[in-house]
Amino acid sequence: MKMIRVYMNRWFSVAYHYINMIRNNPNGEQYEFYGTHPDINHLSLIAADHKDIEPAVVGLEYVQFCVDFCKRNKIDLFIPRLHMEDISRHAHLFDEIGTKVMVCRDIELLDSMIEKDKFYEALADMELVAIPDYRVVNTAEQFKQAYEELTAAGHQVCFKPTKSEGGMGFRIINNDRDPLVELYGYVSLSTTFKQAYETLSSTDRFDSIMVMELLSGTEYSIDCVSTAEGELLTAIPRRKSAGRMYYLEDTPELLDIADRIARALRIPYAFNIQVRYSNGIPKLLEINPRMSGGLYITCLSGVNMPYLAVQALQGKAVEAPVPQFGIQAGYVEQPLIMK
Incomplete structure (x- = not known):
């Protein structure tokens, strides 16, 4: 039975589980795993058979690194997480070397x-x-207007960057929070409208934030x-x-x-x-x-x-x-x- 070589680029630590699940498949298929990450000791690499360092590059240069890695190691299957958009845009480069890529090819x-x-x-x-009620803002005044419109509609309000992963940048607006009580407790995701507005007012324009109803x-x-x-x-x-x-x-x-x-x-x-x-x-x-x-x-x-x-x-x-x-x-x- 042919050994199938699988490459996973910069993943979360849960890649440890996914590698073992694929390896311990019910059909007895044989897999060999390759992983890369900027941190050679990252937990995502523990289950990999081979691991290597990723360079600090982006865009086409990063894609070319992945292509070269796949070509050099005769990779059959590539399961990317980091920079999926760039990899999808240049998926033909992997087709040319015979590597199948687990990525959506509908770029839009x-x-x-x-x-x-x-x-x-x-x-x-x-x-x-159903889609939550939301507004996209780039200035403090837009943020203020969005907050007022959503609260007038009866919503508690939260916000997060339009382009983020997981809970990065997510905040809940809570004007009743007690900073002294919170100082003795766990780190909170809450902020007051005043604090958020003052912070956003420190610049004329910021990257898009989605202000939306808190579900x-x-x-x-x-x-x-x-x-x-x-x-x-x-x-x-x-x-x-x-x-x-x-x-x-x-x-x-x-x-x-x-x-x-x-x-x-x-x-x-x-x-x-x-x-x-x-x-x-x-x-x-x-x-x-x-x-x-x-x-x-x-x-x-x-x-x-x-x-x-x-x-x-x-x-x-x-x-x-x-x-x-x-x-x-x-x-x-x-x-x-x-x-």
């Missing part, structure tokens, strides 16, 4: 998913999923895997609860959202839909065109989703799996020997 769609305001605009008239209901991540053509193979809703508790739920309303999004957008391979409820309505937070950080928890459903995505990337005919729902799960730290 991929760009819009990365920049949340563009994505909301693109989905506005498609009736796929206060239950949050779900819907982990999905599709074929290369965007045909949905599986979707598994994962409900976030207090602390580190998650629930894998068979929620028809959320499965319908995943199906509608898959049919309309044709996102290939692994992707993740994040929604949060507001007054009984699930509203879209974002869609990530990659394996999510919590996918390893979703795989407790009995579906090896990283391996399923790898099979899709190889163009193999696979049957839609049957996940097990009704699972309550959590996670704990595990010590790992680095050397």
Whole structure:
């Protein structure tokens, strides 16, 4: 059986789980893993068979580094996270050396998913999923107007950069916060309107910020895997609860959202839909065109989703799996020997 070489560039530490899931696949297929990261001791590289340092470059220069790495190491499959947009734009360079890349090749769609305001605009008239009330601002006065309009509509307000990953830059406006109490507690994501406005007023113009209604209901991540053509193979809703508790739920309303999004957008391979409820309505937070950080928890459903995505990337005919729902799960730290 041929050894399949897989390359993962700068990933999160959860790549450790995804590498092991693909390696321990039920079909006995043999995989050899290559990883790169600016920090050679990064946890994402622990499970890799070979690891190397990434250079501090961007754009086409970074893509060329990845191409050269794949060519030099005879990589069969490339699963990128960092700089997916640039890699997608130059995917033909990987085609020329025979490396399959797990990336959405619809550049316009991929760009819009990365920049949340563009994505909301693109989905506005498609009736796929409800969109939160929001405004995009670039000046302190625009921020003030957006805040006043949203609060007048009865919303608690939050904001975050239009182009960010995870919770980076996310803040909740809470004018009742007590800084002295917070000083003795955990670091807070809250800020007052006055503090935010004064900070934003320190410059004439800033990178786009999305000011939006705070969705206060239950949050779900819907982990999905599709074929290369965007045909949905599986979707598994994962409900976030207090602390580190998650629930894998068979929620028809959320499965319908995943199906509608898959049919309309044709996102290939692994992707993740994040929604949060507001007054009984699930509203879209974002869609990530990659394996999510919590996918390893979703795989407790009995579906090896990283391996399923790898099979899709190889163009193999696979049957839609049957996940097990009704699972309550959590996670704990595990010590790992680095050397």
